[in-house]
Amino acid sequence: xxxxxxxxxxxxxxxxxxxxxxxxxxxxxxxxxxxxxxxxxxxxxxxxxxxxxxxxxxxxxxxxxxxxxxxxxxxxxxxxxxxxxxxxxxxxxxxxxxxxxxxxxxxxxxxxxxxxxxxxxxxxxxxxxxxxxxxxxxxxxxxxxxxxxxxxxxxxxxxxxxxxxxxxxxxxxxxxxxxxxxxxxxxxxxxxxxxxxxxxxxxxxxxxxxxxxxxxxxxxxxxxxxxxxxxxxxxxxxxxxxxxxxxxxxxxxxxxxxxxxxxxxxxxxxxxxxxxxxxxxxxxxxxxxxxxxxxxxxxxxxxxxxxxxxxxxxxxxxxxxxxxxxxxxxxxxxxxxxxxxxxxxxxxxxxxxxxxxxxxxxxxxxxxxxxxxxxxxxxxxxxxxxxxxxxxxxxxxxxxxxxxxxxxxxxxxxxxxxxxxxxxxxxxxxxxxxxxxxxxxxxxxxxxxxxxxxxxxxxxxxxxxxxxxxxxxxxxxxxxxxxxxxxxxxxxxxxxxxxxxxxxxxxxxxxxxxxxxxxxxxxxxxxxxxxxxxxxxxxxxxxxxxxxxxxxxxxxxxxxxxxxxxxxxxxxxxxxxxxxxxxxxxxxxxxxxxxxxxxxxxxxxxxxxxxxxxxxxxxxxxxxxxxxxxxxxxxxxxxxxxxxxxxxxxxxxxxxxxxxxxxxxxxxxxxxxxxxxxxxxxxxxxxxxxxxxxxxxxxxxxxxxxxxxxxxxxxxxxxxxxxxxxxxxxxxxxxxxxxxxxxxxx
Ligand code: NOJ
Numbered sequence: 018x019x020x021x022x023x024x025x026x027x028x029x030x031x032x033x034x035x036x037x038x039x040x041x042x043x044x045x046x047x048x049x050x051x052x053x054x055x056x057x058x059x060x061x062x063x064x065x066x067x068x069x070x071x072x073x074x075x076x077x078x079x080x081x082x083x084x085x086x087x088x089x090x091x092x093x094x095x096x097x098x099x100x101x102x103x104x105x106x107x108x109x110x111x112x113x114x115x116x117x118x119x120x121x122x123x124x125x126x127x128x129x130x131x132x133x134x135x136x137x138x139x140x141x142x143x144x145x146x147x148x149x150x151x152x153x154x155x156x157x158x159x160x161x162x163x164x165x166x167x168x169x170x171x172x173x174x175x176x177x178x179x180x181x182x183x184x185x186x187x188x189x190x191x192x193x194x195x196x197x198x199x200x201x202x203x204x205x206x207x208x209x210x211x212x213x214x215x216x217x218x219x220x221x222x223x224x225x226x227x228x229x230x231x232x233x234x235x236x237x238x239x240x241x242x243x244x245x246x247x248x249x250x251x252x253x254x255x256x257x258x259x260x261x262x263x264x265x266x267x268x269x270x271x272x273x274x275x276x277x278x279x280x281x282x283x284x285x286x287x288x289x290x291x292x293x294x295x296x297x298x299x300x301x302x303x304x305x306x307x308x309x310x311x312x313x314x315x316x317x318x319x320x321x322x323x324x325x326x327x328x329x330x331x332x333x334x335x336x337x338x339x340x341x342x343x344x345x346x347x348x349x350x351x352x353x354x355x356x357x358x359x360x361x362x363x364x365x366x367x368x369x370x371x372x373x374x375x376x377x378x379x380x381x382x383x384x385x386x387x388x389x390x391x392x393x394x395x396x397x398x399x400x401x402x403x404x405x406x407x408x409x410x411x412x413x414x415x416x417x418x419x420x421x422x423x424x425x426x427x428x429x430x431x432x433x434x435x436x437x438x439x440x441x442x443x444x445x446x447x448x449x450x451x452x453x454x455x456x457x458x459x460x461x462x463x464x465x466x467x468x469x470x471x472x473x474x475x476x477x478x479x480x481x482x483x484x485x486x487x488x489x490x491x492x493x494x495x496x497x498x499x500x501x502x503x504x505x506x507x508x509x510x511x512x513x514x515x516x517x518x519x520x521x522x523x524x525x526x527x528x529x530x531x532x533x534x535x536x537x538x539x540x541x542x543x544x545x546x547x548x549x550x551x552x553x554x555x556x557x558x559x560x561x562x563x564x565x566x567x568x569x570x571x572x573x574x575x576x577x578x579x580x581x582x583x584x585x586x587x588x589x590x591x592x593x594x595x596x597x598x599x600x601x602x603x604x605x606x607x608x609x610x611x612x613x614x615x616x617x618x619x620x621x622x623x624x625x626x627x628x629x630x631x632x633x634x635x636x637x638x639x640x641x642x643x644x645x646x647x648x649x650x651x652x653x654x655x656x657x658x659x660x661x662x663x664x665x666x667x668x669x670x671x672x673x674x675x676x677x678x679x680x681x682x683x684x685x686x687x688x689x690x691x692x693x694x695x696x697x698x699x700x701x702x703x704x705x706x707x708x709x710x711x712x713x714x715x716x717x718x719x720x721x722x723x724x725x726x727x728x729x730x731x732x733x734x735x736x737x738x739x740x741x742x743x744x745x746x747x748x749x750x751x752x753x754x755x756x757x758x759x760x761x762x763x
Contacts, residue, residue, distance in 0.1 A: 046300075053369045056121070057362055062348055064121060065358075065365045068097035070344045071128070071304060071336050074107075079130060079518075080307035080339060091125065092118035095344055097336065097368055098126030098172070103454055105385045108169030116381045124372060124381035126223070131173035131211075132191060132451035133157075135165035137399045137459070137575050141449035141552060142177065142203075144410040144571025146193035146596035147643070149684045149706055151206035157406050158210025160399045163220045167390040168454070171375050171383075172223045174271060176207035178258035179228055182607040184597060185238025187520030190450055190552030190572070192233060194596025195609045195640060197254055198703045201261035208265040216268075217376030219383050220393075226262035228273030228306060230288055231255040235275060238606065240521045244275040249696075251277065252731055260297060268301040268371045272334060274309050281316045283309040284325075289333030302335040302367035311340035322346060327355050335364035395459050400576065407573040407580030412593035412643040414557070414567040419544045424566040426587025426646060427504065427546075431471070435502035436464055436478040437495050437538065438509045438531065440550050446484075449552055449572030450517025459575055463508055463548075466578035470586050477502065482534040484512040489530055492537055499538050505545040506585065507535060513572070516552020525603055526556050539563060548581060554599040558637055569595070587646065592682035592708075594643040594751065598636035605632060610640040610752040611699040635753070641686050641703070642751035647677030647713060651685075651749055651756050660761045663725040663739065667760060671748050673709060674716035682710045683750060687721045692743040692759075695732050701752055721748075725762060 057065070072090070073079065079101060090096045091114040102108055108127055116122045133139040139157045140148075148154065158176075165173065178200055181189040193200040204226065213221035231251055235242035246255070259270070270293060273282040282288055283305050293299045310329045311322060319325035326346040329337070337343040350356040376383050393399070416425045427434075440446060444460040464478050481495030482488070499505050509531040514520065526532065527549070536559075538545060546566040549555060550573075560567050568591070573580050583589040600608045617626040619634050628634050650673070657668040673685060687705040691698040705721045723746070728739040741762050749755035 049370055049373050050366075053366050053373060056123075056369060057365055059121060060365070062351060062358060062361070064094050065361050066344060066347045067095040068123065068365045068368050069336050069347070069361070070096050070341065071098045071100065071126075071338045072096060072341070073307075073339055074099060074101045074103075088114060091115050094119040094121070096125065098128055100128030100172075100174075102127055102169070105169040105387055105390060109382065109385050112381050112385070123369070124377040126172045126372060127170045127384070128172040128174060128225075129165060129170045129453070130175065130451050131161050131165045131170065131222075131453055132175050132177070133449070133453075134161045134403070134455070134574060135168065135170075135453040136456045137164060137395045137403050138448045138452045138455045139403050140407050140410040140573045141190045141571050142192055143190045143194060143552065143596060144573060145406060146199060146203060147412050147571065147593040148406060148409040149199065149594050150409060150708060151202040153406055153409060154203055155206035155210040156402055158207045159213065160402055162211045162213070162222045164393055164399060165453070166220050166222050166384045167386060167393045169385045170222060171377065172225065172269070173211055174225045174227060175211070176204055176224065176262065177227050178204040178262060179231070179233030180255050180258065181233040181597065182609040183234070183238035184525055184554040184600065185521050185523060185603070185606060186233065186235060187240055187516045187522065187552065188233070188518060189554075189597065190516040193258070195598065196596065196611070196703050197257050199596060199706075200258040204258040204262040205265040208262050208267045212266065212268065216374045217379070217383075219386065219389070223268040223371055223375060224262070225269040225271050225304065226259055226267045227271035228282075229259055229270050229293065229303075230273060230282060231277055232273035232275050238521050240519050241274050244277055248735065249731055252735065263293070263297050263299050268374065270299065270301065270303045272303055272305050272309060274306050274312065276316060281309070281313055281318060283334055284313050284318060284328040284332045286332040294333055300367070301371055302364065303333060304336040305329065305334055305338045305340070307338055308340045310334065310337045310342045323350060326350060330356055330360055330364065335367050395456060400459075403574055404576040404579055407576045408583055408589045410571055410573060410593050411580060411584050411591045412569045412595055413584075413591040413645065414569055414638055414643070415561060415565070416644055416646070417565040419565050423646070424504075424544055424546060425585065427585050431474045431503055433502040434467075434471070434474055434476045435499045435505045435543070436467065436476050436508070437481045437498065437505060437534070438507045439480055439483050439512070440510055440548075441506070441508040442478050442480070446512040447550070447572060447577035448513060448574055450513050450520065452513070452574070455575070461576075461578035463578045463581050466582040467585065470582045470588070482530045484515070484531070485529040487530055489533065492534055495534060496537055496541060499541045499543050502543060505538060505543050506548065507538065507545055508548045508550065509535070510550035510555065511552055520552075523603070525553060532559060535560070535564070546585070554595075554597050556602055557599060558601050561637055590646045590679050590681040592643070592645055592684065594641050594684045595638055596640070598640045599638040601632055601637045604629070605636065608636050611702055613697050614700050639751050639753040641684070642753070645677070645679070645681040645683065647675050647679040647681040649681075649683045649711075649750055650674045650676045654746075654748055654756045654758050656746065656758050656760050658760065660763055661725070662763050665724070667723045668720055669723065669746055669748070670718050670720045671756070672716055673711065673719050675711035675713050678713055680710070680712045682708055684708050685719055686749060686751065688747040688752065688755065689723070689728065690745040690747070691728065691730070691740075692745060694730065694740050694742065696730070698730060701747060703752070728762060
């Protein structure tokens with residue numbers, strides 16, 4: 018067939034100058050649809066199938082198996098997008114093949130897992146969520162997009178919004194924790210951050226919300242395992258963050274590896290077509306996860322690869338990541354009348370729409386700009402925001418008196434500090450999993466940052482133990498170092514490989530012999546500040562019982578060293594609040610604050626109530642928990658009405674006072690409980706929060722509002738509605754320590 022030139026494409030896709038609404042590049046949705054339809058009418062079936070095919074660059078795999086992908090596939094028009102391509106030269110080379118060698122010159126999408134930054138790394142999403150600051154998170158996504166797009170990328174596989182209630186699951190590091198409300202706000206913030214207001218701008222990129230759906234609930238916390246939850250739990254707990262991302266205009270959705278109610282999500286028509294596309298009105302495209310189309314055979318619902326392709330496409334999956342199965346089978350399936358070409362057209366349309374909105378048809382090289390890359394990469398703006406976010410992610414778990422004053426912040430006149438632990442002088446493991454194409458040369462260690470901030474203090478460092486293994490040969494040197502010092506700072510936890518994809522752990526203790534090291538160091542009698550870095554909640558019960566000061570940081574990225582030193586020295590007063598409950602032992606898992614009451618709620622005096630006989634029901638640190646160097650007092654909770662109608666707004670006010678000796682920031686949290694409803698309701702549900710900065714001694718009156726809409730839930734018939742009756746309102750600084758009032762909805 019004769020090649021159509023780029024100029025013809027420009028004719029097919031004239032540059033839009035008149036805009037009637039907001040599709041990113043100024044074109045109205047109707048115009049975009051019209052242009053995409055007209056391009057599809059020119060396409061052969063092979064060309065269409067090509068658009069549905071996505072391959073990873075084999076040099077940079079993020080999954081188990083290589084593919085048959087070779088660059089010729091692009092020139093042959095058999096590829097719609099490529100991911101994991103690093104470097105603008107490589108992006109340019111591949112894009113050029115697509116737009117010069119193929120008949121219709123359709124540009125490629127370039128995807129990448131920009132999860133918490135690209136070259137400059139922000140805190141892992143789980144740590145970011147501990148900021149409880151969606152605006153800040155939005156900015157970090159904006160800047161991550163700015164940096165990644167300057168490297169030629171136009172599509173990120175983020176945000177991951179899977180609610181996680183089981184810290185054994187390694188991917189809790191990639192999400193926003195256990196709460197529905199917080200995770201939904203963050204989902205929206207991230208989509209808006211990546212996609213911005215103008216999708217066709219060179220510094221914004223398409224987002225991809227994942228993993229649809231309920232990937233965060235694998236049985237036993239084991240990655241890729243079966244998910245078996247009720248329709249109610251799915252609707253109430255797991256779906257809202259994806260919905261928030263769709264409402265925010267996310268351009269793509271990734272189907273998850275798991276099954277739901279016996280149907281793998283990649284072939285789940287109820288989920289992909291009926292719910293996502295029909296009910297929620299999602300206009301973007303659905304991409305599979307890495308080879309998850311092929312995996313339909315292992316799930317046991319497809320007899321072979323052709324069958325897998327048929328099931329996935331018919332269910333509403335638009336793009337096949339890495340299996341090559343659409344490419345190999347769809348044509349045959351159409352000629353055998355097993356797949357309708359219209360279904361392929363529908364999928365192509367969704368993908369071309371996104372390419373159009375990204376501005377790729379106007380300029381396929383839009384995202385390739387070396388000058389911009391040099392200016393933007395690790396720019397001051399990005400480095401500063403990475404530092405701010407890292408500081409705000411830090412959660413102070415314990416800070417007790419030592420010789421009559423709190424151990425933290427560190428005293429100004431310290432002469433000798435012993436800095437111990439595998440993470441104290443490490444760069445790469447401060448970054449966490451999915452650290453993009455991080456530039457490790459710009460990462461400062463804790464040792465380096467602390468030495469800069471405390472030039473008159475001698476800081477002696479020794480590793481003491483490594484992350485894993487049983488080697489205790491470093492213990493003696495660590496003990497000697499500690500004996501010579503006034504105070505000890507131990508930086509322990511997980512390395513990058515211990516969390517993230519395919520990194521579930523059955524035991525979520527501090528790994529290796531790091532805890533044994535602490536047990537030896539405590540014998541010296543020196544005060545120990547412990548900094549725990551990890552991609553998930555760990556079991557910290559021994560630390561809580563025995564050590565005076567504990568900080569949890571998650572993994573904070575490029576600016577870890579500076580952020581942690583700022584908190585240690587008191588230059589920054591920590592304000593992070595946990596986005597997940599921390600269990601006392603692994604047997605309590607799954608553990609989450611918004612559980613149901615049961616028919617036999619906990620009663621210490623009654624054996625026949627719902628409890629363990631060997632451990633409390635309560636987590637060690639509850640959801641929403643985090644201390645400050647100052648203290649806050651909540652009082653005078655007042656509701657402006659005792660009863661409200663469905664059209665009223667209830668105003669809730671309380672006084673917050675900074676009662677300590679430092680200026681500081683508090684995250685005030687509001688929870689509700691529906692006391693009696695037609696179906697059981699959680700004992701608490703987060704409905705609002707506010708971050709408030711108060712000078713020491715200062716007090717303010719804070720107010721929240723609630724309406725009947727905030728009281729909705731799915732009734733027995735799965736209708737989302739509110740019911741009259743009594744509600745409790747709780748206010749406080751975490752999900753456990755709360756003051757309470759009641760009101761009635763008429
Ligand atoms: C598999 C992961 O589950 C997914 O989150 C990621 O985006 C893809 N691999 C691509 O790297």
